[in-house]
Amino acid sequence: MNTRADNPGRPIAAVATLEDELRRGMYEFIRHARRPVTRDEAAAAVGISRKLAAFHLDKLVDTGLLTARFEPVGGIRKVGRTPKVYEAADVDIRINIPPRQHDLLAGILLDAVLTEGVNETARHAALRTARERGHELGAAERERIRPGKLGVERALTHAETVLAQYGFEPSRQSPGCVRLLNCPFHPLAAQSPELVCGINHAFLDGFLAGLHAPAVEATLAPRSGECCVRLHQAAQDS
Structure with missing residues (x-):
């Protein structure tokens, strides 16, 4: 389960669901089973009624921890209602605050290694890949909104919306400037600021290019405790 996804609060809800001992027990039982599990089996695993188990299992489905479907037990169709079975969802739940x-x-660095050109250094490959990733993200947002010309205000508004999902915590400092209050790559940025900040800058620069927002530019402006990049009105548009 990705924390930056369409619903950034969902991982928190999933973890909160597992605070209940019965739900946690059934979830662990189903994960370890490695096969579809019926309500009766889940109920027996934690020693509760089938009806109460159904309530807790549905909570686990609602938060994305389990998937559910109706399927004949053992693949054999019998007379009567087909039972509901549960399996652990293929999710990776992580919560980071911030x-x-x-x-x-990691994805940028992996792609850089796999696509590094003959006459390209590892650093240049990483920066190129970061810019390409950012461009893809910006182009997807551009396709979604299909706007006319993006001025400073609209470009920064769309940038705030998208980058908030990636943990940058954008903050409008003025009508023409957005500071990014959180570095999504910390603490790795602290270990190698030149490389990681360069990747971050290339990613955001590519994002603005994909968004087709020439009125806004990304520049390196390190500030303690924040992202090293800020978005602001381009010089030619000042």
Whole structure:
């Protein structure tokens, strides 16, 4: 389960659901079973009634921890109602406060290694890949909104919306400037600021290019405890 996803609060809800001992017990039983599990089996695993088990299992489904469907037990169809079975969903739940996006950074570095050109250094490959990833994200947002020309205000508004989902915690400092209050790549940025901040800058620069927002630019402006990049009105549009 991705923390930056369409519903960033869902991982928290999933973990909160597991605070209940009965739900946690059934979830662990179903995960370890590695097969579809019926309500009766789940109920027996924690020693409760089938009706109460159904209530808790549906809560686990609602938060995305389990999937459910109707399926004949053992693949054999019998007379009567087909039972509901549950399986552990293929999710990876992580909660970081403030939000982190180490998967994004890892993906950029992995793609850079796999696509590094003959005459390209590892650093250049990483920056190129970061910009390409950012461009894809910006282009997807551009396709979604299908706007006319993006001025400073509209471009920054769309940037705030998208980058908030990636944990940047954008904050409008003025009509033409957005600071990013959180570095999604921390603490790795602290270990290698030149490389990681460069990747971050390339990613955000590519995002603005994909968004087709020439009125806004991303520049390196390190500030303690924040992202090293800020978005602001481009010089030619000042």
